[in-house]
Amino acid sequence: MELLQQVRIIDPSQGIDRLADVLIVEGKIKAIADKIVDYPASATIFKGENLILGTGLVDLYSHSSEPGNEGRESLRDLVNAAAAGGFTQVGILSDTIPRIDNSEVLAALVNKTQHLNSPNLVSPQIRFWGSATEATTPRQMSELGAMKSEVIGFYDSYGLASLNLFKQVLEYLHPWQSTMAIALHTNELANAGVVREGLDSIRYGMVGYPGFAEAAMIAAVIEIVAAIPTPVHIMRVSTKRGVELIADAKQRGLPLTASTTWMHLLWNSEAIASYDPNLRLHPPIGDVNDQTALITGVKQGIIDAIAIDHQAYTYEEKTVPFALAPPGVIGLQLALPLLWQKFVSTGTWSALELWQALSSRPRQCLQQSPSAIALDLATDLILFAPDAVWVANSQCLQSPAINTPWYNQLITGQVIKTWISC
Numbered sequence: 001m002e003l004l005q006q007v008r009i010i011d012p013s014q015g016i017d018r019l020a021d022v023l024i025v026e027g028k029i030k031a032i033a034d035k036i037v038d039y040p041a042s043a044t045i046f047k048g049e050n051l052i053l054g055t056g057l058v059d060l061y062s063h064s065s066e067p068g069n070e071g072r073e074s075l076r077d078l079v080n081a082a083a084a085g086g087f088t089q090v091g092i093l094s095d096t097i098p099r100i101d102n103s104e105v106l107a108a109l110v111n112k113t114q115h116l117n118s119p120n121l122v123s124p125q126i127r128f129w130g131s132a133t134e135a136t137t138p139r140q141m142s143e144l145g146a147m148k149s150e151v152i153g154f155y156d157s158y159g160l161a162s163l164n165l166f167k168q169v170l171e172y173l174h175p176w177q178s179t180m181a182i183a184l185h186t187n188e189l190a191n192a193g194v195v196r197e198g199l200d201s202i203r204y205g206m207v208g209y210p211g212f213a214e215a216a217m218i219a220a221v222i223e224i225v226a227a228i229p230t231p232v233h234i235m236r237v238s239t240k241r242g243v244e245l246i247a248d249a250k251q252r253g254l255p256l257t258a259s260t261t262w263m264h265l266l267w268n269s270e271a272i273a274s275y276d277p278n279l280r281l282h283p284p285i286g287d288v289n290d291q292t293a294l295i296t297g298v299k300q301g302i303i304d305a306i307a308i309d310h311q312a313y314t315y316e317e318k319t320v321p322f323a324l325a326p327p328g329v330i331g332l333q334l335a336l337p338l339l340w341q342k343f344v345s346t347g348t349w350s351a352l353e354l355w356q357a358l359s360s361r362p363r364q365c366l367q368q369s370p371s372a373i374a375l376d377l378a379t380d381l382i383l384f385a386p387d388a389v390w391v392a393n394s395q396c397l398q399s400p401a402i403n404t405p406w407y408n409q410l411i412t413g414q415v416i417k418t419w420i421s422c
Helices: 075-084 105-114 160-173 197-203 211-227 240-251 262-266 270-273 289-301 335-344 351-363
Strands: 001-013 018-024 028-033 043-046 052-055 059-062 087-092 125-131 153-157 180-183 231-232 258-260 305-307 381-391 409-417
Touching: 001 258, 001 351, 043 153, 043 197, 059 305, 059 351, 075 105, 087 262, 087 351, 105 335, 153 160, 160 211, 197 240, 197 270, 211 240, 258 289, 258 351, 262 305, 262 335, 270 409, 289 351, 305 351, 335 351, 335 381, 335 409, 351 409
Parallel strands: 001 043, 001 052, 059 087, 087 125, 125 153, 153 180, 180 231, 231 258, 258 305
Antiparallel strands: 001 018, 018 028, 052 381, 381 409
């Protein structure tokens, strides 16, 4: 039982941003008032000054190293990192080893996540994306029907040469209206680029990744969705032109949602002058114009959600020249405080706008009802201290992986308690 006194409540589903006292009993809110004076003596009291009570965060997609690469990070480590970062639901992509392309692999993973729960540990809900295709040559659709009741949707990457297969998948999923999440950065126009093509790629002497590679794929996907209106989620949008195309598609009323990653919001290609391999992402970090368009797109809701795209690597894997480094970073424990400091503390976004992009709108992308802070309603909640300071080192990070540009740096902002309803 906890009494939060004069805590700042942020609930994007109801547009609430206010100060109040909140009494929580066994994970349910029993009272919300300007001041609560009648409460049990056994209640743990939190002085709410500079504390935020918000709905739980939802990560649309991240990568699990288990099964297949447990030496990087176990599923338990990922769960711990998510809980420490305020994420109460995490979507796991189907690129595990073996791939989640059949009901047997899916059932084994679902069973494993159930065994992660324990009375003494707050465990986020782990949900899985099923692979839309099998790892065969030539590629073919996986067991979509056998998996659809256990997954949050289906995921795959497509290039220009495989768009006909994408069309077939949409046709198959259309009667169920299952969400299809699509990664567009692996295609024939990308030219094995590792840095956004332009002045920066020339300056750094690395192969450029043209922005039109992404834009061309988004345009093609939009036309297919217009003909076959199955819900599609476009992942990892990284270009200004991509934002413009998605805005136009939404104006046309297409069943399309989109996300960018937190790293594409916080960095642009100028930072690659450091050659830090932890800035190696796929797709590459955009230029300043791309970054600005993404920030505005999130604020306006054109980009529905911020994804974490957490991906662990060992020290040895990531400590290589920039162009040879595998793309990806960890982020579940770091994203909320760093996004808060960058955008809310500076007044670029309101607190509600950040919470919409991390909590309510990701749920909508998954066709789930948004969480709400209300009396006697079982919901996921987090208590966030935006001024708390900690160090992103091996003692504080819940994941054994340290592939982040913020390793050994001071971080301002920390989740200090989580309540999960399931």
